[in-house]
Amino acid sequence: MQDKFFHEDRFFNPDPGVRKIAREIYSSIKDSPIISPHGHVDPAIFAKNEPFPNPKELFISPDHYIFRMLYSQGITLEELDIPDKNGNTKSLNPQKVWQLFGDNYYLYAGTPTGAWLDYEFSEVFGIKERLNGINAVEIYNEISEKLNSTEFLPRALFEKFNIELLSTTDYATDSLIQHKSILESDWNGRIIPCFRPDAITNLLDMNWKENIEKLSALVNFELNSYKNYIEAIELRREFFKEMGATSTDHGVIEPFTHKLTKNKAEELFQKALTGAITEEDAFLFNANMLMEMARMSSEDGMVMQIHPGSYRNHNEAVYEKYGADKGCDIPIRTEFTINLHELLNAYGNHPNLTVIVFTLDESVYSRELAPLAGHYPAMKIGPAWWFNDSIHGMTRFREMVTETAGFYNTVGFNDDTRAFLSIPARHDLSRRVDSNYLAGLVAKHIVSKTEAIKIAEDLTYNLVKSAYKL
Amino acid sequence: MQDKFFHEDRFFNPDPGVRKIAREIYSSIKDSPIISPHGHVDPAIFAKNEPFPNPKELFISPDHYIFRMLYSQGITLEELDIPDKNGNTKSLNPQKVWQLFGDNYYLYAGTPTGAWLDYEFSEVFGIKERLNGINAVEIYNEISEKLNSTEFLPRALFEKFNIELLSTTDYATDSLIQHKSILESDWNGRIIPCFRPDAITNLLDMNWKENIEKLSALVNFELNSYKNYIEAIELRREFFKEMGATSTDHGVIEPFTHKLTKNKAEELFQKALTGAITEEDAFLFNANMLMEMARMSSEDGMVMQIHPGSYRNHNEAVYEKYGADKGCDIPIRTEFTINLHELLNAYGNHPNLTVIVFTLDESVYSRELAPLAGHYPAMKIGPAWWFNDSIHGMTRFREMVTETAGFYNTVGFNDDTRAFLSIPARHDLSRRVDSNYLAGLVAKHIVSKTEAIKIAEDLTYNLVKSAYKL
């Protein structure tokens, strides 16, 4: 028999005094509704509400957090039958892939992926043992069976998970047809879009011209000038807002911000239309578009999110065969104090603007982000992101951010996931880490328990709603 | 009723074994006299020894640590009636401003500012509850009343706080008239100046030429050559030294050090006199002046402090209306290994020189500063500075510095404050964090308790005196 693998005190400080306080704080927030203001779940699964196909398709195929670890240990994506960029697989027996997953499940020891999976197996599917090579088939069958029951349909799980709101992330040129379908259905689940215009603002995007044509078709006028282009973006934002969106999202390598003159912007836009863009051109245009987006947000009130610093598709061989989001995005050093100077000077004191800044570079928490958010009224710090959305990662976030920016210049938790089933696992982990951090402050007599419980409730629910204007 | 808000075990590790040791170590240092070798308290308050006007003027108006947090949450500096750059306010009712402060005091939860304020309210003014919106007026009145008693006059508090020595920070062109007045008074409080020549060494300082004229008037000869200029600086250092100064202080963005040829230095100096200086010119001149200052320190024995890496007045709108030191200074990434190479090669082995280096960029603690200070005899590491002068910040400092540089290449604590009343609070917090860190080493059997107590006494008192040559 294995040691008990899923414990009610998991992630809490082992000191009995602190643990007792952590439990008490956690108990006041563990049943709060989930607000997921930023993520990548496909809205189609709720529009269609069809059963998830099988455990391998549910857990492994769409989740690069999972297969990147297996890949790092020499297991090929072919062996895991990950769909290639055209969606084709070799139709391997999914149970065999699952067996390989079970055989290597020990690799996740000490990782948040392991902690989330443990939660999903235990709390969602009622599995009693940690997955391994011996029980893999049995667990596969147990999950498969459940997936075919109505309780495990996407909408039923959405309700079971107590999700009050879920935001997806959508191309500026997305028709939002899935969102419309959900809105028009008799289901009350609240799923809203988020406006992500990278594919039309990054002049080096491989499909930029195609995207501009799509945009043109959607707004019904030609995009032959920078002015038209800006108007088209404003119209799409309006449409997204009508469809429920309250935020925009901007993925850039470097968060440099700089307003170009109209002439320069026009020049670059025309150059892009004729196709002869340089890296420097695209860099400047991006910097300018962040300024435009901040300006639009200060006008239409949509919350602006900046997610910088990811070197996308670092492993070109994997990218060429399998496409994006295959575990090959690697962070790079990121600078904010100088890069955001122009944006914050133009809009950082604006009462109608909220800019939520994320980072993959933890060295900026105490050095740049907390000092900036601890001063500019428009700026807030997004939660520990991606690789740092983890027990130690979130703890470092609180330790390095709170003392300068306090709790109230942060915005609660984002799960940022495309793995729907991991949502409650991720929120639970975050709530536990926050409860534990606050318990430490109580035990060290820095805040009272009453204050800590209030802060925990704000971090879990109230701050998310207010920061994202929900 | 609130939870007890001010606890005798605050900030100590909750583990009962460690806490017991921390208490014991702390008890051996808690009553040590305060030595404050670097800070920004205005010496005039001791020269004049007048009562502090009211709680708002005492706590809020001069302390950007406090109002930057309120500002970040959308409270304007107008609402707080912060004096503009000409010293003008709107004469709002200070009790109303205080009420706003009380209403928002929860924002400081988990910040060192909150911990210091709690100390000041509890230990200096005997307040029994944490400030909030309900008790704000009552507390205002309680503090106001005390401020009018002779016990709360600046000199009386200086003595009550058990301050053995306080260093101010002064322009190279300051007459030190307040210091002279204190020296000539019948009061024995030891308040010494520190020589800060940035305004005459930074060629891009808006008032550089004016400052050079002031300097010229003070030394009584014309500053028409680089040679004269250097001589004038040497004379001012001599004057500061006579007035009790034992240290100099240098605020630069990047701590690049490089000796220019005499011709090049002369050329840049003449260029500055005629006003056509570039950023590159100023950068090189600064690098050269750090070399000159190290040379002078190796000659006159004054301890050289370098405080680099702050992007001053990042929020230009606030700067234009309110001037400097309004919570808008934001750290940037800082490099030391390459930048200090020339200075350390020229003077780092010099027995008469002490260079104390500070940083706002914590990534350099283990990577650059500890290895440098753990080798060069002239170099020491200043304590966790500004945003990092906090419980977690000081703990990270010890964790990242000690293993490479030991305790004895650090220099004890600096409060670095312009908020006089926060001095005992800051020193107490620092002593507690050091006691706690040492208690951890004892509990992990790395040092004995006897050794830990000796180290604590050195960090609190002896190292400060020796490092600053007091």
Next chain:
Amino acid sequence: MQDKFFHEDRFFNPDPGVRKIAREIYSSIKDSPIISPHGHVDPAIFAKNEPFPNPKELFISPDHYIFRMLYSQGITLEELDIPDKNGNTKSLNPQKVWQLFGDNYYLYAGTPTGAWLDYEFSEVFGIKERLNGINAVEIYNEISEKLNSTEFLPRALFEKFNIELLSTTDYATDSLIQHKSILESDWNGRIIPCFRPDAITNLLDMNWKENIEKLSALVNFELNSYKNYIEAIELRREFFKEMGATSTDHGVIEPFTHKLTKNKAEELFQKALTGAITEEDAFLFNANMLMEMARMSSEDGMVMQIHPGSYRNHNEAVYEKYGADKGCDIPIRTEFTINLHELLNAYGNHPNLTVIVFTLDESVYSRELAPLAGHYPAMKIGPAWWFNDSIHGMTRFREMVTETAGFYNTVGFNDDTRAFLSIPARHDLSRRVDSNYLAGLVAKHIVSKTEAIKIAEDLTYNLVKSAYKL
């Protein structure tokens, strides 16, 4: 009487629950054989197997970890009688130097050097008190006496330390005569070389041409072309492999990787032969040689180690008098995501390659190294290196690496030392820190105790053997 200075629970979390688990995990690995896959012990000491001369020569003279701390506090290398670059000393009484060491032993409080020394004194020499100024002579005599017994001969200690394998680090042009002598002796201790070609790949090495001539003599053909040069390197790798080497090692300032065209490589090689090389040339040639080395490793299977980011001989005055490795090497900021892009794209998916990457810049653990090693099958992360090979340093390593890369993309411990006697001390400290980290995970219910013990055994023994192909 002193407090007990060497405790069986040292370095473990003081929480009684965690400590109990840590003890149990540690007990399962503490007697594992030592595998030392990377270090700098001189193989001659085992070839000759002569008694160590005296405590000062054994502990102080060869170990810059020790004398850099004394130097930083104003004790000169002359006073310590450190051999100059020609090996000359002033033949000071070694007992007097030892006394100075004892007088200043308190400087090592809280440092790993102190912890290692305590271990060596207690566990290797049976000393019962921490070294200090009073007991220094007594301890000197006690150690001296033991050094003259057969039990303290190098080979006897090697066996007593339970070292299964020790790797040295050797110039590409080394004859490996000491290794041959050991192999041909009747002693069974396994000591293998590691191929370190920096002195022939760094075109700016002061002796580059001389080294190329040596290399030419060893391979018995003229090195008049880049092609010949590459062939010669391949032959030397073959020779090292025959002599037992399983790894190569590359020390570069910046780990930039870039394949040059054959023509460009030839051009730079010829330029170097005639002596007119620039920094840019050397930088590009290094980048190219890392690509060549990765290519060769993918062919001959030797594990490639990269140790970047040390600014060597920062203190030129010390370097000129005393030579390299005198405590004057200082880390600089290091970048991996962009620098390793080309190498990892060319070879990172290769099943025959292992690249172990080390860093002195901890900011890259969570940002760059863990994400890279958590994806590329060929890449692994080397343990906390040099200044970070310490209690807090190794803890930070686990905390910042594990959540993204897991345990199995790391490679166990490297002692990396030239101080033979510190080997068991360093491995013991590492095993304790890992046991303690794992105990924390168990206490927080993240892994089971059974799982933790398995991981501890892998980190201590199995992963080292597999990663280094031993």
